[in-house]
Amino acid sequence: MEFDELNGFLGDRLTTSKAIRLEHSQDESWHLPKNIPDAITYPETSEEVSKIIKFASKNNIPVIPFGTGTALEGHIHALKGGITINSSKMNKIIELNNSDMDCRVQAGVTRKELNDYIRDTGLFFPVDPGANASIGGMCATRASGTTTVKYGTIREQVMGLEVVMPDGKIIKTGTRARKSAAGYDLSHLMLGSEGTLGFITEINLKLHGRPEAISAGVCTFKDLKGAIDTVIESIQVGLPLSRIELLDEVQIKAINKYKKVSHEIGPTLFVEIQGMPLSVKEQSEIFRDIAEANNILKFQWSDRSEEIEVLWSARHDAYYAALALAPGKKAFTTDICVPISNLTDCIIETKKDIEQSNIIAPIVGHVGDGNFHLIMLLDPENKKEVSEAKQLNDKLVNRALKMEGTSTGEHGIGIGKKEFLKTEQGLSVEIMSQIKKAIDPKNIMNPGKIFDIN
Numbered sequence: 001m002e003f004d005e006l007n008g009f010l011g012d013r014l015t016t017s018k019a020i021r022l023e024h025s026q027d028e029s030w031h032l033p034k035n036i037p038d039a040i041t042y043p044e045t046s047e048e049v050s051k052i053i054k055f056a057s058k059n060n061i062p063v064i065p066f067g068t069g070t071a072l073e074g075h076i077h078a079l080k081g082g083i084t085i086n087s088s089k090m091n092k093i094i095e096l097n098n099s100d101m102d103c104r105v106q107a108g109v110t111r112k113e114l115n116d117y118i119r120d121t122g123l124f125f126p127v128d129p130g131a132n133a134s135i136g137g138m139c140a141t142r143a144s145g146t147t148t149v150k151y152g153t154i155r156e157q158v159m160g161l162e163v164v165m166p167d168g169k170i171i172k173t174g175t176r177a178r179k180s181a182a183g184y185d186l187s188h189l190m191l192g193s194e195g196t197l198g199f200i201t202e203i204n205l206k207l208h209g210r211p212e213a214i215s216a217g218v219c220t221f222k223d224l225k226g227a228i229d230t231v232i233e234s235i236q237v238g239l240p241l242s243r244i245e246l247l248d249e250v251q252i253k254a255i256n257k258y259k260k261v262s263h264e265i266g267p268t269l270f271v272e273i274q275g276m277p278l279s280v281k282e283q284s285e286i287f288r289d290i291a292e293a294n295n296i297l298k299f300q301w302s303d304r305s306e307e308i309e310v311l312w313s314a315r316h317d318a319y320y321a322a323l324a325l326a327p328g329k330k331a332f333t334t335d336i337c338v339p340i341s342n343l344t345d346c347i348i349e350t351k352k353d354i355e356q357s358n359i360i361a362p363i364v365g366h367v368g369d370g371n372f373h374l375i376m377l378l379d380p381e382n383k384k385e386v387s388e389a390k391q392l393n394d395k396l397v398n399r400a401l402k403m404e405g406t407s408t409g410e411h412g413i414g415i416g417k418k419e420f421l422k423t424e425q426g427l428s429v430e431i432m433s434q435i436k437k438a439i440d441p442k443n444i445m446n447p448g449k450i451f452d453i454n
Contacts, residue, residue: 001038005055006083013042013089024064024084027071028131028319030332030389031415032380037064037078042089046162046170046201049085053199053444054168056083062447063166065195067137068110072333073414075141075194079448085199087136093117094202101207102159102176107136107200114205123207126151129410130316136200141412142192146315149235149368150242150274151208153410154191161187162202166440176204189435194412195446197439211242211274215284216308217301219271219291220264224248224351226294227267228344231367233290235340239283243272244368245315248351251322251362251375258321259314264298269367270315272308322362322375329377332389334416336400337371337409346403347372353395359388371409398423413450421451 006014015021016039024040025033038061043049056063062082069076078084087108095104098121105114112132114125127138129145137143139161144153151157160174173186190197221227231244247255247268256263269291273283280303288299302308323331338346347363354361354374365372376392378385397407397420407413407420422429429451436443436453443453 003039006041006052009048009051010041015040024066025078027069027074027076029072029074029416030330030378030380031074031077033077035078035081037084038081040084040086042086044089046164049164049199049201050168050170052083052085053164053166056444057167057442060442060444062444064446065140065199067134068132070131070133071137071141071414072411073416075412075414075449077415087134090201098123100176102205103207104202104204105135106202107134109135111135118207122210124210125205126208127154127157130319135203139191139200139203140193140195144410146243146245146366148366149244150240155188157206158187158191158203159206160204161190161200163190163198163200165198166442166445174204192412194414194449196436196449197445213277213280213303214272214274214308215280215301215303216272216311217299218263218311219269219296220266220298222266222295222297224267224348225344227269228347228367230269230291230294232340232343234287235368239287240273240275241271241368242274245270246365246367246372247318248363251318251364254321254325254362255314255318258324259317261314266297270311318364319375322377325360326377330380332376332378333373334393334396335371335373335409335411336396336405336407337369338400338403338405340370342403343367343370346399349399350396353392357388357392359392361392415449418451
């Protein structure tokens with residue numbers, strides 16, 4: 001495949017090196033790549049992205065968006081080859097409006113880069129999916145994470161987008177106004193579209209004021225039921241939790257070994273409360289009372305920023321700690337989300353399934369919003385292990401759907417959950433397909449993701 005036209009303006013920001021193409025052929029998921037991209041491009045502006053996509057459209061070449069490569073459902077796999085557009089050089093913070101508490105960034109800016117940049121302003125960007133993901137990638141997968149229980153997902157933070165469409169046209173959606181009733185909500189159509197409708201190049205985001213006081217704790221329980229019931233009761237009484245994460249005893253063992261720490265072994269909640277100092281103290285005491293009524297074994301609480309940072313560092317490394325339990329294996333990660341009243345039953349039944357299997361599968365959950373994950377460790381080349389993990393995943397997702405939940409709370413569909421989407425959304429998938437065909441009639445934008453086009 002010839003790329004002379006792109007070489008003309010990209011120069012060494014276009015490569016066909018096989019090693020680099022292989023690096024871009026797989027994300028953090030367990031899915032083995034079936035193909036690799038034909039070229040990798042590193043544009044710096046929306047106009048360059050437009051030129052790349054116009055070239056791809058003219059030549060019927062697939063286009064695969066790439067952020068930081070941390071997706072978990074095969075979103076960046078080049079199923080049919082094509083051109084991967086890596087956004088890492090689109091890393092400018094274009095505009096910061098302190099008084100209006102918003103900003104505009106290019107798609108390649110990561111969440112940590114944004115928060116480092118605005119650290120001295122008293123503002124912060126709250127969405128924390130764990131990985132240091134790019135903002136563009138977070139938008140494409142409608143990401144959320146540990147702070148969703150208080151701040152919501154990326155969806156609640158986006159005010160507007162700049163998007164390069166499949167024909168190369170550049171459109172802008174939304175404004176800097178905090179609300180609008182002007183026409184179709186194209187911003188939210190693009191959020192979660194996984195690069196199948198266009199390439200997001202710029203994002204206008206809401207920012208939030210840094211809380212005056214933060215307290216966080218690690219709470220170990222006698223059993224899973226006590227931990228989960230504590231979460232549900234805390235939500236139901238209206239405690240202003242900013243984070244509440246569940247880790248089962250397998251995950252705690254993994255973290256202790258990986259981080260060389262000594263958390264009590266047992267189902268554990270990592271908790272954070274933000275607000276005014278007196279309020280945070282009162283809410284922390286209420287949380288403790290609820291936890292003590294639910295068979296808590298150990299309660300450690302701190303309002304020191306260094307200790308809180310260490311605490312959340314351990315939680316954020318849960319994925320890599322789990323991988324260290326079985327060196328050489330990959331993680332088949334999956335997530336579901338259910339109404340919070342069904343959370344206890346869903347997790348306990350899932351734990352039984354794991355114990356009856358031969359798969360090591362720690363449980364980690366953003367349980368304040370009913371979302372949890374399994375990190376199933378396997379060898380993707382071992383058909384028996386893959387089959388057993390798939391059976392576990394099938395049971396988990398079908399259980400969630402029966403409980404009126406969803407097949408994915410935050411990972412997205414990608415190539416891994418297409419069949420479940422049909423079960424969950426029914427005829428709505430046909431409408432999604434019609435939208436895709438209308439916007440991208442040549443099916444060049446990340447083909448094969450979310451659903452298949454006939």
